[in-house]
Amino acid sequence: MVVPFSDKTQHEAKAFERTKQSFCLPDGIIYLDGNSLGPLPKGVSERVATAVEEEWGGKLIRAWNEADWIDLPTRVGNRIGAMIGAEPNAVVVADSTSINLQKALAAALQLRPERKVILSDSGNFPTDLYMAQGLIAALGDGHKLKVVSPDEVEDALDDSVAALMLTEVDYRTGRLHSMKALTAAAHAVGALTIWDLAHSAGALPVDLAGCKADFAVGCGYKYLNGGPGAPAFIYGRPDLVDRIKPLQSGWMGHEAPFAFELDYSPAAGADRMRVGTPPILSLTALDAALDVWDGIEIDTVRAASIGLADLLIDEIERRCAGFGLRLASPREGDRRGSQVSFHFDEGYAAIQALQAQGVIGDFRAPDLMRFGITPLYIGEAEIIAAAAGLETVLKDRLWDQPNLKTRAKVT
Ligand SMILES: *Cc1c(COP(=O)(O)O)cnc(C)c1O
Numbered sequence: 001m002v003v004p005f006s007d008k009t010q011h012e013a014k015a016f017e018r019t020k021q022s023f024c025l026p027d028g029i030i031y032l033d034g035n036s037l038g039p040l041p042k043g044v045s046e047r048v049a050t051a052v053e054e055e056w057g058g059k060l061i062r063a064w065n066e067a068d069w070i071d072l073p074t075r076v077g078n079r080i081g082a083m084i085g086a087e088p089n090a091v092v093v094a095d096s097t098s099i100n101l102q103k104a105l106a107a108a109l110q111l112r113p114e115r116k117v118i119l120s121d122s123g124n125f126p127t128d129l130y131m132a133q134g135l136i137a138a139l140g141d142g143h144k145l146k147v148v149s150p151d152e153v154e155d156a157l158d159d160s161v162a163a164l165m166l167t168e169v170d171y172r173t174g175r176l177h178s179m180k181a182l183t184a185a186a187h188a189v190g191a192l193t194i195w196d197l198a199h200s201a202g203a204l205p206v207d208l209a210g211c212k213a214d215f216a217v218g219c220g221y222k223y224l225n226g227g228p229g230a231p232a233f234i235y236g237r238p239d240l241v242d243r244i245k246p247l248q249s250g251w252m253g254h255e256a257p258f259a260f261e262l263d264y265s266p267a268a269g270a271d272r273m274r275v276g277t278p279p280i281l282s283l284t285a286l287d288a289a290l291d292v293w294d295g296i297e298i299d300t301v302r303a304a305s306i307g308l309a310d311l312l313i314d315e316i317e318r319r320c321a322g323f324g325l326r327l328a329s330p331r332e333g334d335r336r337g338s339q340v341s342f343h344f345d346e347g348y349a350a351i352q353a354l355q356a357q358g359v360i361g362d363f364r365a366p367d368l369m370r371f372g373i374t375p376l377y378i379g380e381a382e383i384i385a386a387a388a389g390l391e392t393v394l395k396d397r398l399w400d401q402p403n404l405k406t407r408a409k410v411t
Contacts, residue, residue, distance in 0.1 A: 015296060016304065019376040022292045023225075030382045030389070032361045035199060035339050035372030038225030038289070047288035051281055073231075073278045074271065076287045080224065080233050083298060084197060084216070085207035091235045092270045093283060097198055097219050099248070100234040101165075102131040103273055104215035106247035108163035108192040109135075109143065111240065115162035116143050119191070123150040123170035128196055132165060135247075150175060154185050161191040168206070169199035169337030172364050174329040176204075176337050180211045187212065192240075198222060201233070203305065203338035203374075205298045208235055215240075223338070223374065226286030234273050241270055250275035292376060304375035306333035308383050309340050312371060315387030316342065323394040328368055341370045348407055349399035350390070356398070357389040363411045 024040045025031060031039055055063040064070050073093045081091035094100065105118065118132050129145065136143040148156045150170065157164065164186040168177050183193045192214040200206050202223030208216055214237050220230030236244070249264040251257045252274040256265075266272035310333055316325065328341040344350055344367060351363040361371040371386065393399055 015300065016375055016377075016379065019292055019296060020379070023377045025377060028358045030359045030378070030386050032359065032371040032373070032378065032382075032386055034225070034374035034377070035203070035222055035370075036362055037221055037228060038202075038223060038374075039377065040227070041225055041289045041292045043291055044227065044285050044288045048281060048285050051284040056280075069278070069280050072280060072283045072287065073274060076283055076290070077233055077270065079287070079290045079293075080201060080218075080220075081235070083206070083293065084201050084218075084235070085205075085209050085211075086216075086235050087209050087238050090208075090238050090241070090270050091233050092273055093220065093231050093233045093286065094274050094278065095232060095234075096229075097196065097217050097232040098127045098131050099275075100217040100232050100273075101128050101194065101196060102135050103247055103275075104194045104217055104234060104236070105132055105135055105163060105165060106139075107236065107240075107244040108165075108194055108215060109139070110244060111192060112162035112190070115160055115191070116141075117160045118143060118145045118163050118165055119153065119156055119161045120145065120147050120165045121150045121153050122147055123173070123175060124165070124167050125171050125196065125198065128165060128167060150177070153177070153182060157185050157189045157191060159189050161186070161189060163192050163194055165194040165196075167196035167198060169203070169339075171199055172328065172368055172370070173341055174199075174337045174339040176330070176335055179206070179213060183211045183213050199337050199339070202293070202298075202301075204302045208237075213237065220282075220286045224286065225289040225292065227282065227289065230282050230286045230289075231279055234270070236270055236273060238269065241272065242268060244272070246272050246275075248275045252276055252278070296376070301375050302338075305338045305373045306336070308375060308378065308380065309333060309336060309338070309373045311380060312340050312373070312383045312387060315384055316340075316390060319387055319391035320394050325369075325394075338373045339370060340373065341368045343367050344369055346399050346405075348411065349401070349404040350393055352404040353393045353398040353401075354386075354389055357392060359386045359389040361386075365411070 055067040076093045077091035132145045186193045195216040197218035201218045216235040220226035253272045255267045326343040328343050330336045347367045347369045348363045
């Protein structure tokens with residue numbers, strides 16, 4: 001049956017009505033920073049309280065088995081895996097994105113011992129580059145990190161490259177790489193790929209298995225709304241992962257942690273990418289946060305996100321013309337992730353002034369005002385109100401106050 005377009009749109013609007021009700025958002029706040037820290041979903045507090053009081057408090061050590069804490073990293077990993085096109089049991093939740101990136105990179109280098117180049121781009125998130133630099137120094141094996149501009153990546157691939165390490169969506173501009181094309185290009189020269197999905201998971205459709213991506217990592221606290229410092233995830237291609245010797249060879253990645261053997265022997269599959277004891281309370285929060293996604297198609301979210309981002313660009317450019325703003329994001333929706341950024345010389349102060357208007361975005365050095373688009377709880381009305389707020393900030397020069405120009409520790 002062909003669903004008439006209007007019914008479909010109504011159905012989508014209904015779906016987001018439900019998800020919007022699923023978040024605790026403070027009154028009077030328009031939240032355009034879910035790409036940095038997702039808001040609190042309603043069921044989380046209760047689930048965490050249950051884990052604290054009934055599981056930890058009541059069951060004590062028995063909860064590892066009775067509440068199945070021990071397999072929570074895989075259970076939550078499978079829920080995230082389903083959102084990013086991973087095979088079953090190919091994703092585990094563990095550690096932070098930085099640590100997982102280093103695990104994946106070490107694995108890729110090990111699988112290409114004769115090659116010494118790690119290729120990345122200047123749009124990558126700095127921690128990814130830092131973790132590569134640290135790994136190179138620790139290995140002491142002559143590896144080099146080669147950083148090119150985002151549009152030069154494909155041409156820089158050659159048979160010296162062991163690993164292509166990229167973030168799919170640029171955290172500053174929102175520019176989206178083609179995972180499919182670049183993974184194929186990397187494989188054509190014999191390189192392996194590591195994709196950072198920090199700004200992809202929960203933001204747009206990802207097809208890890210279909211792209212034959214080798215490794216991937218990403219955050220639990222951005223579009224997945226798992227809470228501050230939520231554990232991250234790591235994916236390893238099932239046919240590769242059994243061949244790696246983990247850099248961080250901890251007991252939780254051992255094939256038999258409770259055999260307490262003196263020598264390390266990795267578990268089969270993605271479990272070998274686990275290291276130490278999982279943070280059960282944070283994992284429980286992330287698990288509960290993922291309930292919001294039940295019944296929601298990521299394609300629906302993507303379509304709404306592109307529409308809302310287009311609207312934000314139009315509204316800001318129309319209302320704020322003549323104030324020196326310049327769009328930093330790709331104008332074409334299919335070349336963008338789920339955020340919109342503008343250059344503005346006084347961007348930091350303007351973002352502070354906008355917060356005072358109840359609109360929360362963020363600032364990224366040197367001059368970017370960044371707005372995350374999250375259709376689960378942001379609709380057209382919020383987008384228009386946010387643009388109107390920015391218009392007020394610029395027209396009335398609300399940014400031009402000394403107290404708004406002193407940068408806090410976290411921007
Ligand atoms: C947010 C982000 C990270 C953060 O890593 P943590 O280890 O969780 O602090 C890493 N990579 C990218 C691309 C990010 O956007």
